[in-house]
Amino acid sequence: MTYDITAVRTQFPALTAGTAHFDGPGGTQTPLPVIEAITDALAHPLSNRGHAVPGERNAENIVTETRQAMADLLGADPSGIVFGRSATQLAYDFSRTLAKTWSPGDEVVVTRLDHDSNIRPWVQAAEQAGITVRWADFDPSTGELTAEDVRAVLSERTRLVAVTAASNLIGTRPPIAEISRLVHQAGALLYVDGVHYTAHTLVDVEQLGADFFVCSPYKFLGPHHGVLAGRPQLLESLRPDKLLPSTDVVPERFEYGTLPYEFLAGTRAAVDFLAGLSSDATGSRRERLASALAVMEEHEDVLRTQIEKGLSAFEEVTVHSRAAERTPTLLLTIDGHSTTDAYHYLAERGIHAPTGSFYALEASRRLGLGDTGGLRVGLAPYNNAEDVDRLLEGLSEFLRRRA
Known part of the structure; x- marks a missing residue:
């Protein structure tokens, strides 16, 4: 290639x-294809999603096609792709939703290596729920965060571990698949910040073992918003706060207000641009x-x-x-x-x-x-x-x- x-x-x-x-x-x-996709979405009829008129159909197609594009990029199920304003906003939304399932005596784990958007929402949610925060440390001399570092702070009371797939500060890529096995053996969920990771390598959320994996298209040539890939069955079990008339269908249950259709069109184009970086690549x-x-x-x-x-x-x-x-x-x-x-x-x-x-x-x-x-x-x-x-x-x- x-x-x-x-x-x-x-x-x-x-x-x-x-x-x-x-x-x-x-x-x-x-890149130009992303700019053109955003422009094209705005230049054609665009309405709230539906099927009756062109504007509704255009919006519906953009959302459906972008869910599939992001599923292809992340190795995920399109019915588990959630769109948000940013990775930070998604972390806050999901921390508040998951906190409803925690009880006094429970614990969450965060790491010293992470971006604050994968630390502070969990720390604050834990404080509000009255549960314990435990910190996984990394070695400053090597920059390494190992599975053993995470194992050291796991317990039978751990409910969630939040960890980065790649440090945005020093680039460290912890062994997420190994960490995932330990987390799941402890009966906890794994929330992975993949914002920096997704920009530099092929993601496979199933192989990584992430229950939640979040990324930001503007880090990989797309527009500014956030994307979360979650296991659809897990998303079905969660009850976020939402408006009464809004749909309860997953993944829309977690998306608040009207989606930025033009940005989603740009994200779909960014994924296709990445897929074309090697001109002789073939297949799906x-x-x-x-x-x-x-x-x-x-x-x-x-x-x-x-x-x-x-x-x-x-x-x-x-x-x-x-x-x-x-x-x-x-x-x-x-x-x-x-x-x-x-x-x-x-x-x-x-x-x-x-x-x-x-x-x-x-x-x-x-x-x-x-x-x-x-x-x-x-x-x-x-x-x-x-x-x-x-x-x-x-x-x-x-x-x-x-x-």
């Missing part, structure tokens, strides 16, 4: 501005996604290796992304220098590598970086070797001038 990075880049109008984007973990740029959409994401992952790993090799020449730079299994996302600190200064220096030269803790506050503190964090360098499907050269040259210039 081939990956034509030149052809890929021609599909992103934003790249003509000349910026080398290393801000993918915070949100990717948008799921099969094409598997082939295309494999070559995309290989492309990103080559660039990550190029960055890591270049950074190794800078004695002042510490790379905190060290896990054996990780995404192409690197967190850097610079001895004697502010990463905020480095961020601004690079930005002035058309290189976007932001600095901060990126809502992974617990992870940043555990790494000894406080609330400040570091400079994050994250790759996306449109990055190329020239981008990497510009980044390394920019950092080299920054260090020389500050010296």
Whole structure:
């Protein structure tokens, strides 16, 4: 299979501005097919879902087809695909719903590695339900969160474990399938934050063993909203607060108000764009996604290796992304220098590598970086070797001038 990075880049109008984007973990740029799909949805009749008139049928088709597209992307059942405003909103909604099933003495587990959107909703729901929160730690020297780290805080009272499939701060990919087996042996549910993970590899929620898996299309070339994949039978057993006239059918039971049809159309287009990243991939959409994401992952790993090799020449730079299994996302600190200064220096030269803790506050503190964090360098499907050269040259210039 081939990956034509030149052809890929021609599909992103934003790249003509000349910026080398290393801000993918915070949100990717948008390819033409996604832009056109959003425009097309708005340019044609669009009404509340139904079957009587064109606008109703268009809305219905967009929702149905996007559920199937996301099911293909995640290896999930389309009847378990829930759309929300964001991954954060979905976590809050499901934490409140699941909290109704908890009793005093129960426990939930969160991790120090996670984005706060997969920590705070569970902590706050536990506090309101009067149950215990237990914390799974990770090794700051390696960035690893192991199954044993999770096992250490499981008990017969554990009702839910919330864990990331990939750290948005340092890229660590915990062994989710192994963690899932332990969680289910304890009789608990597993809620997986796949926002960063989904942008870099093929997801299979069944293989991972996730009861709930959440992601955000704007991290993988689509528009801004959230998507949750849940087991339909499990969703049927949950009773969220909802408006009296709204449907009780799953998955619509969990979707509040009118869906953003134009954004869903864009998400469907983003999935199809990903499936076409390898021009010689064939078969079903799921099969094409598997082939295309494999070559995309290989492309990103080559660039990550190029960055890591270049950074190794800078004695002042510490790379905190060290896990054996990780995404192409690197967190850097610079001895004697502010990463905020480095961020601004690079930005002035058309290189976007932001600095901060990126809502992974617990992870940043555990790494000894406080609330400040570091400079994050994250790759996306449109990055190329020239981008990497510009980044390394920019950092080299920054260090020389500050010296």
